[in-house]
Amino acid sequence: MVFELSQSASDALWLETHQQFMPVTSADGLETISKIPPQLGKGYEREVALQPGVELHIFDSTYQDIAIHIPENQHPVQFMVYVSGVADSGDFIYQDANWGYVGGSGIQTPVRTFFPGAQHQVGVIVHVQPHLLAQLFGNSESKLQPTLDVLVPGDEQPQQVFSSPTTGAIRAVVRQIIDCPFSGVTKRLYLQGKVFELMALQLEGISTPVCQNRMLKPETMARVQQAAAILRSHLETPPCQTTLAQRVGVSDRTLRRGFKQLFGTTVLGYLTEQRLALAERLLRDTDLSVTEVVHCCGYSNPGHFAAAFKRRFGITPRQCALGVISAQS
Structure with missing residues (x-):
């Protein structure tokens, strides 16, 4: 049974837990370590204030089957990578060890995020104020500029979100952030550098198709990413291609071209790959x-x-279910 919670109810549980188990400050004063509310699961979150306008959160937790209902809100720019675990926000976004998340600033629509029970959730979240993102990565000649324009659209504009492929380089940086061996000033400088590196890698991952083909606008790329998220959350009964295109507001032709450019395959090919990847996980892990x-x-x-x-x-x-290792996985 899924434990359904509003954002306010979740916040109340966190506050109650903070009062019962006071958050711990690291010896160097840079980190605040908080216990996960026991009603939700077990584990902890680490919060590091790297500099004004940039916050780092490191999580290591195992939840029950819970779903958090997040209302419409004004959102900062956000980067998120999972080393393990799953967060399923349906049509909005899907995150696991293979797909991270880059969310722009602006108005985030109401969303329900489901955390499957008994999954070890490990990863990092970075919150950045919009003006800092432009200062760090933007200029008129930057190949990232078209993506930055979408991520920071201006006041009262809807938020744009992207699925960011989690490459080996990104995983390595995330592990270095989690396992930072330093303390004090050295730790702060090290984590700042690694966080900026992570942001650059994720931005590069969602910007490459824009650089390769200017015909695919950043707004269109966001819609194609949304279509991919819909397929991933409806693998058992996916919408047909025409319905999918209508749901995200593009033509059939644009959807086909977008999938080819972003994922190197057709809509059906992408759906098949996601179904087979899920099948392998279920056969091995359940x-x-x-x-x-x-x-x-x-x-x-x-x-x-x-x-x-x-x-x-x-x-x-059947061989997969028996534990035979595939050389092609």
Whole structure:
């Protein structure tokens, strides 16, 4: 059963926990370490104020099945990367160890974020005030400028969000942030440098298609990313391509071109890859039968599923469930 919470109810639990278990300040005074409310799960969050306008949050927690309902709000620029775990915000965004998140400033629409139970959630969040983002990365000749214009649209404009692919370089930087070996001034300078490096890598990840093909505008890229998020959250019963295009406000042709440029495949190819990736995780990490996994991943024909799985991973679904390692995963 999913524990559904409003943002205000979640905040009240955090306040109650802070009163019962006072947050701990690190010896160098740079970090505040807070315990996760026991009603939600276990673990902690570390908050580091790197400089005015830039905040770093490091989380290491395991939740129950919970969903937080976040109301419309004015949002800063945000960068987020998961080393492990999942946060599923449905059509808004989906995050796991393969996909991070870059959110612009502006008005964030109401969103429900689901945290699956018994998943070890580890990662980092960076909040940046909009004017600092422009100071750090923006100028008229910067290849990042088109993306920055979308991320910082101006007062009272809707927020734009992007799924950012989590590369090996990004994972390495996140681990260095989490495992920072220094203290005091050296620690602050080290973390500042690593946070700016992480931001640059994520911005590069969502900006590359813009640089490669100016025909794909940043606004269009955001809509294609939204379409991808819809598919990931509806793998069992996805909308057809025409309906998907209508939901995100682009034409069929633009959607096809966008998927090709952003993901290097068709809409159907992307859906198939996401279904098979989910199938592999379920077969390896749960006790579901192959038949149950087939239905969870939206396949109606077990034979078609088995053939697609074998092509993708080089082993059969049953071999995967038995723990055989695929050389292609």
